[in-house]
Amino acid sequence: MHAPVVAILGDSTIPALSLVNSEISDEFFFFYTEENKVNAGIFSDYCKATHTSKAIHFHLLPSIVKAGDIIGVVKEFVSAINDNMIIFVTAGAKQTILPFLIHSPQSTVASLLHSPPRIVIHDIGEESVTVEVNLTLATILQSRGWSYNQILRKGTIEIDTIIPSYNTNTGKLTFCGESYLKRNGTEHLIHKLNRSQKNDAKEADQTTIGALLQIAEDFGRNGAEYVIDGALRSPNKAVLPYYVRHRYQRNHHEEEE
Amino acid sequence: MSAPDHRTLFTIFNRNNPSPTARALRNLSFESAFVLIVDEKNFNKKHRENLKRLKTWMTGSPRFHVKQKNNPHGFMEWPDRLWKDEWSWSALLEKNIQFLSVKEIDISTFESAGQRDIVDLTSGTKKQCADIIRAIDQLGANASFVLQTRNGHTLNLSSGEELKNTIPLSFRERVWLSSGYIVDFTLRGEPKSGKKWSDCVKEQTKSGKILPNATEIQASLGLNHPINLEAGYWLEHAVTHMMSSWPQISESYIAPRLINPSCGRSAGACFFTISASLKSRGAQKMMSKHVKEIQRIGTIRDFAEKSEAVLRFMRDTEFSKKESAYVIDRLHSIEFDAVAFDHDSGHVYACECKSMTSITNGVLSRINSITKLAFPTYGTSILVYAGSASATSYGVHKISWPELSSSTVLEDLPLAGKTYPSAKSNGTQIQSTNRPIAPSQEQLGELLLILRKDPRDYVNFLKLLEKNGFRAKGTLKRINQMSEELGFTIDYDRRDSQDWIIWGSEK
Numbered sequence: 183m184h185a186p187v188v189a190i191l192g193d194s195t196i197p198a199l200s201l202v203n204s205e206i207s208d209e210f211f212f213f214y215t216e217e218n219k220v221n222a223g224i225f226s227d228y229c230k231a232t233h234t235s236k237a238i239h240f241h242l243l244p245s246i247v248k249a250g251d252i253i254g255v256v257k258e259f260v261s262a263i264n265d266n267m268i269i270f271v272t273a274g275a276k277q278t279i280l281p282f283l284i285h286s287p288q289s290t291v292a293s294l295l296h297s298p299p300r301i302v303i304h305d306i307g308e309e310s311v312t313v314e315v316n317l318t319l320a321t322i323l324q325s326r327g328w329s330y331n332q333i334l335r336k337g338t339i340e341i342d343t344i345i346p347s348y349n350t351n352t353g354k355l356t357f358c359g360e361s362y363l364k365r366n367g368t369e370h371l372i373h374k375l376n377r378s379q380k381n382d383a384k385e386a387d388q389t390t391i392g393a394l395l396q397i398a399e400d401f402g403r404n405g406a407e408y409v410i411d412g413a414l415r416s417p418n419k420a421v422l423p424y425y426v427r428h429r430y431q432r433n434h435h436e437e438e439e
Numbered sequence: 440m441s442a443p444d445h446r447t448l449f450t451i452f453n454r455n456n457p458s459p460t461a462r463a464l465r466n467l468s469f470e471s472a473f474v475l476i477v478d479e480k481n482f483n484k485k486h487r488e489n490l491k492r493l494k495t496w497m498t499g500s501p502r503f504h505v506k507q508k509n510n511p512h513g514f515m516e517w518p519d520r521l522w523k524d525e526w527s528w529s530a531l532l533e534k535n536i537q538f539l540s541v542k543e544i545d546i547s548t549f550e551s552a553g554q555r556d557i558v559d560l561t562s563g564t565k566k567q568c569a570d571i572i573r574a575i576d577q578l579g580a581n582a583s584f585v586l587q588t589r590n591g592h593t594l595n596l597s598s599g600e601e602l603k604n605t606i607p608l609s610f611r612e613r614v615w616l617s618s619g620y621i622v623d624f625t626l627r628g629e630p631k632s633g634k635k636w637s638d639c640v641k642e643q644t645k646s647g648k649i650l651p652n653a654t655e656i657q658a659s660l661g662l663n664h665p666i667n668l669e670a671g672y673w674l675e676h677a678v679t680h681m682m683s684s685w686p687q688i689s690e691s692y693i694a695p696r697l698i699n700p701s702c703g704r705s706a707g708a709c710f711f712t713i714s715a716s717l718k719s720r721g722a723q724k725m726m727s728k729h730v731k732e733i734q735r736i737g738t739i740r741d742f743a744e745k746s747e748a749v750l751r752f753m754r755d756t757e758f759s760k761k762e763s764a765y766v767i768d769r770l771h772s773i774e775f776d777a778v779a780f781d782h783d784s785g786h787v788y789a790c791e792c793k794s795m796t797s798i799t800n801g802v803l804s805r806i807n808s809i810t811k812l813a814f815p816t817y818g819t820s821i822l823v824y825a826g827s828a829s830a831t832s833y834g835v836h837k838i839s840w841p842e843l844s845s846s847t848v849l850e851d852l853p854l855a856g857k858t859y860p861s862a863k864s865n866g867t868q869i870q871s872t873n874r875p876i877a878p879s880q881e882q883l884g885e886l887l888l889i890l891r892k893d894p895r896d897y898v899n900f901l902k903l904l905e906k907n908g909f910r911a912k913g914t915l916k917r918i919n920q921m922s923e924e925l926g927f928t929i930d931y932d933r934r935d936s937q938d939w940i941i942w943g944s945e946k
Contacts, residue, residue, distance in 0.1 A: 249588060253599030271565045277586055277594060280560060283569055284584050284596050287576035291569050306573060424811070
């Protein structure tokens with residue numbers, strides 16, 4: 183299993199990170215589009231610092247909207263590589279990763295599955311091989327330039343309302359913030375707030391949701407689970423983006439004011 | 440292998456949204472097609488409904504989509520006088536398209552594939568697509584792999600060649616495929632008019648409202664009637680025309696209405712809408728021949744009997760042309776003030792227009808909610824108003840209407856508000872409108888009947904109230920108080936869905 187791995191660096195960090203932290207190869211070719219330039223730079227720094235023994239190459243692709251140009255770059259790359267390669271199909275848009283396979287259909291295919299997190303390698307005519315994935319929260323955060331010690335930090339950004347966690351059994355990354363009312367133990371008073379308390383709740387919850395959205399920019403909408411926990415007033419509740427989940431254990435019937 | 444001149448298309452049914460599959464079927468040229476339905480056994484209700492909608496789309500008309508005789512909401516075929524032919528689209532040649540249910544992607548599925556054949560990989564997971572690519576390679580079929588891009592091209596994944604789709608899905612088809620509503624509209628946006636709205640003189644009132652100079656724009660548009668700036672309709676027109684002049688917009692409509700495909704439901708809800716509006720003189724005049732019958736039906740206490748009478752009335756009444764148009768205008772469940780389709784990005788811009796300077800968060804939440812309902816994947820909510828600051832707020836693009844003259848206004852939106860440069864104001868005074876009042880018990884009951892015939896989520900029910908001139912605040916509490924009498928319960932947790940009211944026995 184020493185064929186080089188070809189993968190796309192997408193919005194989510196876990197797929198690429200799982201690859202370099204597994205023992206499936208010593209050589210990796212990561213492609214990224216214009217849109218993912220910044221994240222690719224941070225990931226490259228992470229690889230240089232922590233995977234010195236592996237040959238990890240980074241290649242810029244044209245913008246995702248120039249799909250025809252992307253295919254031109256892929257064709258050139260595939261024709262230059264004579265050896266067999268492993269194509270990692272989990273990350274990247276279809277128009278970025280599938281051309282690799284179309285131009286090299288005999289290649290081995292790898293994909294990342296969760297619960298438990300594992301990379302499955304499918305070679306034509308052979309049994310699939312499963313390689314386990316062991317990541318830590320610190321590694322995942324580091325790969326996007328973040329750290330956590332009571333406070334989430336990236337450069338000058340500090341977020342103290344969001345707690346990150348990584349479930350090693352499922353392979354899921356979660357960022358969770360508590361609603362203002364839950365934080366203050368006043369969820370039961372949701373319909374009895376005065377105007378100033380309503381404003382405080384609105385502002386605080388908007389800040390928490392804003393922090394989740396900012397983190398989602400780095401870890402991808404589908405790259406982690408984003409949760410706001412506790413009673414939330416409208417309109418914050420009604421206009422949550424689809425990738426932010428509202429978790430609330432209701433103990434009583436709610437009534438509108 | 441198929442005959443040398445015969446071209447077969449292979450594509451996967453996208454169970455979460457049938458639009459990509461429809462795009463492949465519409466835009467690729469083939470003699471026959473296989474639509475692979477992977478793991479159909481484990482489809483949930485939504486997946487099954489999506490499949491049914493795709494099959495209806497192929498027939499070219501949603502007119503006969505709902506045909507179960509045991510439909511609890513009352514089966515009724517669309518009568519000619521309540522159906523518009525323009526609600527349909529071009530049909531596909533159904534006989535050439537086969538749906539093939541497969542447990543998983545398997546090499547045997549592609550045994551007939553040949554060199555002229557096309558495999559569309561727009562739908563399906565990446566792993567499924569990888570399995571197809573390898574299966575085709577193993578068979579030595581050398582078929583072409585293509586993908587439908589969001590900006591309306593067919594991309595050849597082997598050569599990189601991109602071909603612009605000649606017959607892209609229309610707005611009507613897109614709405615049908617993604618949400619299952621029939622679209623009715625009367626006016627399209629016109630770039631020429633858009634330019635006139637962009638160039639017209641704007642005036643800022645003392646209250647901060649930015650308005651067009653009504654006389655000047657009326658003359659510029661060549662209208663023979665004055666523009667009433669006190670009603671908000673002028674803004675719907677201005678927005679649609681201005682957005683239509685953006686280079687990336689291929690379709691735009693003023694006030695499109697979304698209608699439930701079940702005639703029984705739509706007509707039933709429409710009846711109660713008309714009944715509730717009979718308090719106005721205009722409605723009384725328009726439906727003068729039928730007022731007595733509508734009122735008689737209104738007195739029927741038994742809901743099943745009442746529903747039966749309503750359906751009979753809507754189906755059998757010989758409405759005049761004018762009456763039919765009046766009825767059709769009230770068949771819808773959802774209405775947008777304006778919509779525009781961006782053919783570059785694939786986004787549908789759903790607009791709410793408010794000729795006022797301050798917007799409550801509730802309005803923002805409502806526009807977001809109905810946009811997500813009708814266009815779950817590519818819907819973008821826009822609120823256009825007569826205020827001066829444009830910004831993104833609560834996930835909605837809030838735009839001061841004169842700024843729509845720039846086609847990049849959405850990309851340029853600041854996170855914090857920016858101020859529209861104040862024009863030399865003429866100090867036009869706009870009178871404030873009357874404040875809405877809460878509906879009476881009886882009026883609320885009438886509106887709940889609409890909800891019963893044509894279920895809609897809580898936010899849309901509030902919109903219905905507001906549209907009928909009522910105040911929405913405090914409604915939930917009042918509905919709860921009426922629940923015992925009317926025989927329903929409220930599921931507070933399901934207010935985002937259509938079944939938040941659970942009706943008991945048919946009392």
